Amino acid sequence: MPKPRKPATQIPEKTMKIFCEGEKTEPNYINSYLDHIGSTNQQSVVRVEKTRKNTPVQLVEAAINAKNNPATLPDDIFWVVYDRENVAKYTDALHAKARKMADQKGINIALSNVCFEYWILLHLVDTQAPYSDFKDLKKTSALNAEFKKLDCDNYEKSSATIFDIVKHGLDNARTRAVRLNAAGKQNAQHGRDQDHQINPYMGMVDLLDDIDNF
Template structure:
């Protein structure tokens, strides 16, 4: 199935052409509020720093797991300009483990030399990522517990009352992004050490940090 879907991207540009053009990124979020608002903050920060070199399109889809990939491929198919990277943002929540794990494999299958698909999963929920800006934890939790932990940290550390779908989350926590990246990497090593080798078994865990490997160099704000 994925091999056929790659046809619409092949031959659209050469490597030489891509090297001199603006890098284009599509961020497709499972949710329609919290995650899109966070990544819109990222997009605004890019525009203020080096937006001439990077274009970011953010879509809140309301789709889940594999449906999210199909939606992203459809957006790519009809986009006036091709994307270099497509980032799928989704949570474990109550979805079956095999379906959650499969998205990462399907992203690898959908990728080719023209466009790379990335699975930015979080387990149990997206709030793991902002939580790691403020503290490191290996304690398993459900989504409600993760949101409570984030709210407690924001209130204690920054004097901010957290609520779902809040505006300004990216701007608020981005100065601590280097801490979050280090904590996410430490957490991944923790899971590897105890034999958790699937996204569904890595609670808490997240791959959101990987988008900053591509976009981080164009952003300011994170402390050293």
């Protein structure tokens, strides 16, 4: 009589945990992107974590704490997503501190310089114009005009439908961001070639690539 088989041991899956500065805008976009690519596996292992942290250093600390959790697997991936903002709000020193902490602990950063809305703008137009902050971009860029061309109201930060509105331009956004980032690095002044020192710079393209390959 054959011996009964032992139940198969389920191997835990590695996960990607993403910590966002915004409570709605960035999480809504990322979760909608996961729905868009339609991978059940990725949807189950890529998670936007809930957090009340919203400064670069705080977000990196939150990711480090999660990475140090005993339940974390060795291959788990951690990302933090935040904006450069203007210098009056977040100094270069603050961003440099967050970057150093992240690099030391293996945390990835998707920084938007100057703000996440530049990434949305790249879905709609090809631009490399710098802006001083979100208010400047919303007031002087083509963002609102492009939304109106799509029969939408002006851009609203916390809208749950932002991705659906701009997803037709996703491939363009990725191509433009790669080109923009390369040009920013190439033209950066000596000693000022970090993401937070290059305006504009879009780290979102790296995050989406990592999600695709996860």
